[in-house]
Amino acid sequence: MSTALQPKPRIIGQKARVCIVASKYNEKFTDALVENAIEELTELMPMARIDVIRVPGAFEIPVAVAAVLARKETNCVLALGLVIRGDTHHADLIGSSVTDSLQQLAVEHVVPVIHEVLLVEDEKQAYSRCIAATMNRGREAARAAAGMVDVFAEIEKSMPNPDKKKTK
Ligand SMILES: Nc1c(NC[C@H](O)[C@H](O)[C@H](O)CO)[nH]c(=O)[nH]c1=O
Numbered sequence: 751m752s753t754a755l756q757p758k759p760r761i762i763g764q765k766a767r768v769c770i771v772a773s774k775y776n777e778k779f780t781d782a783l784v785e786n787a788i789e790e791l792t793e794l795m796p797m798a799r800i801d802v803i804r805v806p807g808a809f810e811i812p813v814a815v816a817a818v819l820a821r822k823e824t825n826c827v828l829a830l831g832l833v834i835r836g837d838t839h840h841a842d843l844i845g846s847s848v849t850d851s852l853q854q855l856a857v858e859h860v861v862p863v864i865h866e867v868l869l870v871e872d873e874k875q876a877y878s879r880c881i882a883a884t885m886n887r888g889r890e891a892a893r894a895a896a897g898m899v900d901v902f903a904e905i906e907k908s909m910p911n912p913d914k915k916k917t918k
Pocket residue numbers: 773775776806807808809810831832833834835844
């Protein structure tokens with residue numbers, strides 16, 4: 751399984767609204783995820799408005815994503831967080847519940863939700879994914895977001911939805 755970053759998608763020239771929902775827990779790492787995601791988004795989607803919402807821990811991410819999607823203003827949500835495995839099963843419970851909820855929200859609202867709520871073994875794994883460049887998951891999130899905004903624009907162009915509001 752490749753852990754390296756996927757190539758950059760093409761630049762999105764249109765306006766779009768993107769929202770980052772990130773947990774604060776393990777702040778040194780989650781702050782770095784957010785910073786990397788914003789830098790990459792700014793390059794790939796220069797016309798996008800980027801909102802950032804911070805929640806206490808990874809478990810709180812899905813409900814905040816739900817609140818954002820309920821407003822129907824956003825083209826893509828990036829969920830960013832870091833769970834470091836402890837001694838109990840708590841980390842796995844959070845990881846699978848967050849994963850299931852994010853996918854359910856994306857499909858239910860038909861809006862891409864990018865999943866970079868990471869579950870790692872230790873700070874070494876966290877460092878290489880949140881702070882170092884080679885496999886930075888904040889940048890990966892931004893690339894996936896730009897790719898999905900492009901995919902949705904293509905779908906809209908080839909199969910216009912007459913019920914859809916004109917602008918987001
Ligand atoms: N241990 C980690 C947590 N734990 C906190 C939970 O996410 C949650 O805030 C709490 O259970 C209250 O509902 N969160 C992380 O994001 N990362 C961790 O390593």
